[in-house]
Amino acid sequence: MNFAFSEEQTMMADVVRDLLARECGSAALRSRMTTACSFDRDRWRKLLELGLAGVLAPEDAGGLGLGGTDFVQIAEACGHACLPEPLVDYAGVVLPLLAECESDAAREMLAQGLETGAPIALAHPQTPWIVAANAASAFVLPGPDGLRLLAGEEVRRVQQPGIDPLRQLFTVSAEEAAGAQIAAHEAMPALLARAAERGAVFTAAELVGIAQACVDLAVAYAGERQQFGRAIGANQAIKHHLASAQVKIEFARPVVHAAAACIPAGPGFPPQSLETRARISHAMLAAGEAATLAARTALQVHGAMGYSWEVDVHLYLKRALSLTHRWGGPEHHRQRIAERILTAPLGPDRLFPQVAEEIETTPMKRTA
Amino acid sequence: MDLHYTDEQKAFRAEVRDWMSANVPADPLPSFDGGRAGFEAHRDWEARLNQGRWGMVTWPEAYGGRELDLIRWLIFEEEYYAAGAPLRVNQNGIFLLGPTLMEYGTQEQKARFLPPMATGEEIWAQAWSEPQAGSDLAAVRAKAVRDGDSYLLSGHKIWSSRAVMADWAFGLFRTDPASERHKGLSLILFPLDAEGVRRQAIAQINGETGFAELFLDEVRVPVGNRVGADGEGWRICMATAGFERGLMLRSPARFQMTARRLVELYEANRETCTAAQRDAVAEAWMAAEAYALSIYATASRLIAGGSIGAEASLNKIFWSEMDIQMHETALAILGARAELLPTASAAGDVGRWLDGYLFSLAGPIYAGTNEIQRNIIAERLLGLPRG
Numbered sequence: 001m002n003f004a005f006s007e008e009q010t011m012m013a014d015v016v017r018d019l020l021a022r023e024c025g026s027a028a029l030r031s032r033m034t035t036a037c038s039f040d041r042d043r044w045r046k047l048l049e050l051g052l053a054g055v056l057a058p059e060d061a062g063g064l065g066l067g068g069t070d071f072v073q074i075a076e077a078c079g080h081a082c083l084p085e086p087l088v089d090y091a092g093v094v095l096p097l098l099a100e101c102e103s104d105a106a107r108e109m110l111a112q113g114l115e116t117g118a119p120i121a122l123a124h125p126q127t128p129w130i131v132a133a134n135a136a137s138a139f140v141l142p143g144p145d146g147l148r149l150l151a152g153e154e155v156r157r158v159q160q161p162g163i164d165p166l167r168q169l170f171t172v173s174a175e176e177a178a179g180a181q182i183a184a185h186e187a188m189p190a191l192l193a194r195a196a197e198r199g200a201v202f203t204a205a206e207l208v209g210i211a212q213a214c215v216d217l218a219v220a221y222a223g224e225r226q227q228f229g230r231a232i233g234a235n236q237a238i239k240h241h242l243a244s245a246q247v248k249i250e251f252a253r254p255v256v257h258a259a260a261a262c263i264p265a266g267p268g269f270p271p272q273s274l275e276t277r278a279r280i281s282h283a284m285l286a287a288g289e290a291a292t293l294a295a296r297t298a299l300q301v302h303g304a305m306g307y308s309w310e311v312d313v314h315l316y317l318k319r320a321l322s323l324t325h326r327w328g329g330p331e332h333h334r335q336r337i338a339e340r341i342l343t344a345p346l347g348p349d350r351l352f353p354q355v356a357e358e359i360e361t362t363p364m365k366r367t368a
Numbered sequence: 369m370d371l372h373y374t375d376e377q378k379a380f381r382a383e384v385r386d387w388m389s390a391n392v393p394a395d396p397l398p399s400f401d402g403g404r405a406g407f408e409a410h411r412d413w414e415a416r417l418n419q420g421r422w423g424m425v426t427w428p429e430a431y432g433g434r435e436l437d438l439i440r441w442l443i444f445e446e447e448y449y450a451a452g453a454p455l456r457v458n459q460n461g462i463f464l465l466g467p468t469l470m471e472y473g474t475q476e477q478k479a480r481f482l483p484p485m486a487t488g489e490e491i492w493a494q495a496w497s498e499p500q501a502g503s504d505l506a507a508v509r510a511k512a513v514r515d516g517d518s519y520l521l522s523g524h525k526i527w528s529s530r531a532v533m534a535d536w537a538f539g540l541f542r543t544d545p546a547s548e549r550h551k552g553l554s555l556i557l558f559p560l561d562a563e564g565v566r567r568q569a570i571a572q573i574n575g576e577t578g579f580a581e582l583f584l585d586e587v588r589v590p591v592g593n594r595v596g597a598d599g600e601g602w603r604i605c606m607a608t609a610g611f612e613r614g615l616m617l618r619s620p621a622r623f624q625m626t627a628r629r630l631v632e633l634y635e636a637n638r639e640t641c642t643a644a645q646r647d648a649v650a651e652a653w654m655a656a657e658a659y660a661l662s663i664y665a666t667a668s669r670l671i672a673g674g675s676i677g678a679e680a681s682l683n684k685i686f687w688s689e690m691d692i693q694m695h696e697t698a699l700a701i702l703g704a705r706a707e708l709l710p711t712a713s714a715a716g717d718v719g720r721w722l723d724g725y726l727f728s729l730a731g732p733i734y735a736g737t738n739e740i741q742r743n744i745i746a747e748r749l750l751g752l753p754r755g
């Protein structure tokens with residue numbers, strides 16, 4: 001039992017953080033805000049040059065064959081930087097999904113993705129708006145007879161204007177028979193379900209990153225801004241707001257990390273037990289609440305500045321709003337928690353449930 | 369990262385489980401704050417635990433422990449609370465003074481005080497607060513006047529938990545009469561039955577005498593009862609407070625068990641429960657899980673050589689607020705019955721929720737109020753300017 005990251009894992013995340021600090025600062029973000037497509041191909045290329053696309057893809061397909069705990073801190077860093085490009089979806093969800101599809105077309109697409117970084121978008125029933133479809137050159141779409149892989153030209157994209165100025169949202173559709181089938185109808189629900197688990201874990205990590213960025217922005221501002229002859233951060237009301245936001249973050253982060261440990265390395269699939277589903281949902285809920293509170297707090301601490309376009313707080317607030325509703329949304333996740341606590345054994349020895357099963361600890365009696 | 373227990377850890381869990389199931393009293397003990405009988409029953413339980421060498425599993429063997437790491441301590445706690453074992457009447461000793469002595473005490477002090485602490489022969493109280501020194505603990509006025517090889521302790525301590533029946537206390541005293549604030553303070557151990565100690569029980573919100581006022585009038589103790597150097601009291605007490613807020617005092621298993629009981633209460637009253645109550649129950653369960661995961665992460669960090677500082681304040685806020693949320697949810701589910709004592713004929717399954725609710729309300733006050741914890745987080749963790 002060791003609930004800590006390895007040095008390699010932390011080093012890898014540090015490298016990503018450094019790159020994002022250079023390539024995805026406030027000025028860089030703002031330079032793309034007025035463009036029709038905020039996807040920055042140059043930054044995308046630099047990120048993928050670090051080998052990030054294949055973190056979770058199997059080694060025999062050219063990936064690194066690593067697991068959720070190897071990627072979760074990277075996803076958090078992407079959230080912290082408010083990265084416009086959907087790297088987290090790409091490396092965390094889309095490529096692992098392609099790797100699970102038993103078809104040549106999927107394998108080729110995966111290889112191409114790993115090699116060239118060709119953006120591929122997934123239309124998943126639990127995330128109705130597709131991020132950055134305007135930059136995607138290929139699409140994975142569920143159809144009546146299974147999952148299909150389509151080229152960009154085969155897909156109709158309708159932009160759905162949204163609040164996040166750094167990401168464009170779309171709905172997409174295609175002819176039923178267009179593209180190649182990459183998974184049969186019967187295999188599709190399980191593939192999509194696993195994609196949703198991965199999506200939720202890494203989105204939760206992004207949300208924790210967003211939350212921390214909000215507190216960081218507000219702390220910096222509160223140390224500088226002077227009112228009544230002193231820094232506003234010297235006032236307890238400001239301190240206590242920020243401390244409360246930090247508490248929320250600190251008790252979301254370990255849940256997200258434990259949820260990431262549910263995504264195994266290599267070709268294994270995230271197990272679909274009640275317990276792992278609940279842990280992943282817990283991660284989404286806790287991270288979403290932390291991000292929402294932290295963004296609201298940051299806005300309040302900045303005063304009217306926080307309400308202005310000029311300060312970055314709104315970028316995080318909007319991203320948080322967008323991410324909390326992906327992969328099912330809070331009510332869906334609350335349902336899954338309820339299902340777990342009302343039907344599976346509870347107690348301190350169920351914290352790491354796969355383990356409890358292994359050692360056949362007698363589940364504690366449930367009194368009716 | 370590896371979230372699997374080793375074979376040894378699994379075997380250890382089984383060992384604790386077996387011992388607990390053979391030894392935990394079938395009926396809950398009477399409250400240790402309710403009178404001598406309950407207090408002594410808890411002392412007996414401490415002795416029994418110690419016979420099994422379960423008193424403090426992390427302590428060195430010489431002092432009655434097993435020298436186990438923090439992961440095993442967590443496993444022990446999980447099995448302890450799952451078995452419904454009694455609360456620890458000597459918590460101020462084993463969780464606060466114990467670790468403090470381990471770090472700052474002399475060999476003689478450890479040999480003298482730790483073994484009877486482990487067996488429950490000597491139950492400890494914490495004597496820090498004074499009428500004028502609450503949150504502002506540095507305003508302590510009680511003094512220790514040097515007289516040859518002795519100190520003469522005088523002053524007025526208050527809110528000292530268990531002090532009505534405890535045997536010893538560790539107090540914060542001004543050893544330098546000219547000093548102010550954080551300087552010139554020392555941590556000194558004194559027997560509560562010594563000449564010059566007058567104890568006055570204080571009834572708590574539930575009517576039980578859970579804490580006491582202590583009036584000290586030239587209580588003579590040897591200089592060897594001072595822990596750490598003269599004037600080092602503040603620094604040492606802050607380390608003790610870290611143990612209190614941080615890891616030891618509130619291990620996660622207790623809240624995980626409360627969450628489980630809450631789910632059971634919800635199930636038993638399902639027909640009358642609302643969707644909002646279901647969500648509140650889920651919230652409580654998630655909070656207990658989050659707290660446990662966070663403590664596992666902290667334990668892993670400490671085992672790898674890390675330390676815990678102001679982060680302890682994050683824990684203290686989280687567990688105290690979680691405890692209130694859990695009990696409020698239980699009372700909401702009980703509805704009109706929430707105000708009934710278990711002895712009422714219409715009480716049904718009210719259990720001890722009301723009692724627990726009242727106690728949960730003390731959580732944001734003791735061990736440093738949550739306002740003070742938020743100040744600490746803001747200033748020491750986030751780096752905001754001091755007010």
Ligand SMILES: Cc1cc2nc3c(=O)[nH]c(=O)nc-3n(C[C@H](O)[C@H](O)[C@H](O)COP(=O)(O)OP(=O)(O)OC[C@H]3O[C@@H](n4cnc5c(N)ncnc54)[C@H](O)[C@@H]3O)c2cc1C
Pocket residue numbers: 236493494495496497501502503504526527528529530579730733734735736737738739740743
């Ligand atoms: C159940 C229980 C058990 C206890 N056991 C012990 C014990 O065993 N030994 C012991 O020594 N003490 C014990 N205490 C005392 C406890 O440590 C004090 O109650 C605590 O430190 C707060 O001090 P106070 O009660 O004097 O409140 P005060 O300091 O008077 O505070 C009153 C209110 O003002 C707020 N406040 C004060 N200063 C500030 C500030 N700078 N910024 C913002 N808000 C502020 C506080 O947060 C609080 O809300 C116990 C208390 C309780 C409730």
